[in-house]
Amino acid sequence: MDPVIVVGAGPVGLALSLALAGQGVPSVVLDEGPGKDLPRPARTVVLHSDTAAMVHRLGCAPLRDEGASYAAWRTRRRGRDTGRITFDGEPAPLHVPQHALTRGLRGAAAVHPLVNLVTDSKLDALEQDDRGVTAHTRGAETTWWRGSHIVGCDGARSTVRKLLGIRFPGRTAVERHAVAALRTELPWPGEALLHRDPPHETTARPLPDGVWRLDWLLPARGELVTPDALVTLIRDTMASWCEGTTPPYDLLDTGVHTLHHRLAIRWRERRAFLAGDAAHLLGALGTQGVEEGLRDAENLAWKLALAWHHGASESLLDSYEDERRTAVAARLRAADQAVPALRGGAGLRTLLPGSARGGEALLTDGHLGRGPLGALPAYAPPVAVREVPTATEPGGAVANVPVSAPDGSTVPLRDMLGRGRLLVVLVAPGTGVWDRRHWLGAGLMPRLAAAVSALPVRADLLVADGYPGAPAHTVLLVRPDGHLAATFAGVRPAELYEAADAVRMGAPAAPDRTPSTTPSAAID
DSSP states (O other): OOOEEEEOOSHHHHHHHHHHHTTTOOEEEEOSSOSOOOOOTTOEEEEOHHHHHHHHHTTOTTHHHHSEEOSEEEEEETTEEEEEEOOTTSOOOEEEEHHHHHHHHHHHHHTOTTEEEEOSEEEEEEEEETTEEEEEEEESSOEEEEESOEEEOOOTTOHHHHHHTOOOOEEEEEEEEEEEEEEEOOSSTTEEEEEEETTEEEEEEEOSTTEEEEEEEEOTTOOOOOHHHHHHHHHHHHHHHTTTOOOOEEEEEEEEEEEEEEEOSOSEETTEEEOGGGTEEOOGGGOOHHHHHHHHHHHHHHHHHHHHHHOOOHHHHHHHHHHHHHHHHHHHHHHHHHHHHHHHSSSGGGTSTTOTTHHHHHHHHHHHTOHHHHSOOOOOOSSOEESSOOSSOTTSBOOOOEEEOTTSOEEEGGGGOSSSOEEEEEEOTTGGGSOHHHHTTSTTHHHHHHHHHTSSSOEEEEEESOOTTOOTTEEEEEOTTSBEEEEEESOOHHHHHHHHHHHTTTOOOOTTOOOSOOHHHHHO
């Protein structure tokens, strides 16, 4: 079968190709550029728990050497501290240069046998038929490419989107920021800072080796920021944080970014899909466009993989747009409602009634991945089975608890994602301190293993010593992208089968499927 054609070799396109490869699907990545990522220290990405785990699974573990996790998040207003949040018991946001993220993903893709990176290839034509897609590129060579599907990850000016005739409405110049990366010492080593002095707003976020990214909110349609004006801004800002004296610093990079909010009308046209900036633009109030693009890739990859291997239903492929476009639209709507209140200084109490520090709280949500501006997305499950309430609602992202993996090791739950399989997790308190041979064939395990082996799609059976809010003997059904599909009180073979069948939305079962888990393979 023909590979999936991925147009664009930025973080989203590379992540999608690697996510497909992890599920046995080959891809051709068409890169308009030369395949080199120029360092831009002032252009960075913040990864939260789900996207950081995804990047790790895709082979970018060394990225943590080039990024920094926040030690804490501080807020200040008019020169006085107003709050400090630490991350005890939860993952801190990971701040990384975007060129390092792209380089890490490109390196992993370059050595994967199922990923074909093609540089200097500009898409200029696209045709579709009932069996696949045909794409034409120009550049070093003029070539026709044949694929099963095509995904446009080619940015805000997406050629794929234009060739498909999909409109991209939205708002222009929602916010404008001056940005600088510099090496210096600030009074809060390793801690990120939000400093508000309305209408002014500044953030400082740490990177390794004493490097900081500083952002200043600018008037949406103000004068050009000259180099002299930016240096003055840097010096005055740091002096205000350092008792009136500007500390020594090395200026590494600068820029001015104008943020737009746009949302493509459609994200799918037959065998063609949009992802990342080709599908949406956002970024105001701490939201992260690259991170939402990575979530697009994770959502789409397992659905395309099912289609590539066994044929997917139209409903399953349509669910990519239904889920991801709805999630991003909600994020944009929340930001668009908050921007006038935050920037205009009126009406904020209608958003956060009773909050004297509403502005700082709302912005903190966006930066830390919380609340309407930043919380992990939840998708409406096709069958809402919730026999046992847990801290995670059906459709929400699962907690990254330790689980016993099929090879007998104990790993974070999210490390088991990205294989195109469902996960069935039994909550069994105490199993972490007992030798597996004592409980492997006892209690619920034999019946549950048999039920998992009979599911219409491949699944891995895992065991967790505990899960937030879940009592003993709770069974969790988790989608291949880490979203909770259903919860059960004990072993319910018929209900488990029905829920697993609903996840695939009518896609054919593998004709040659063999049981993917047995009592010995699942736990031992």
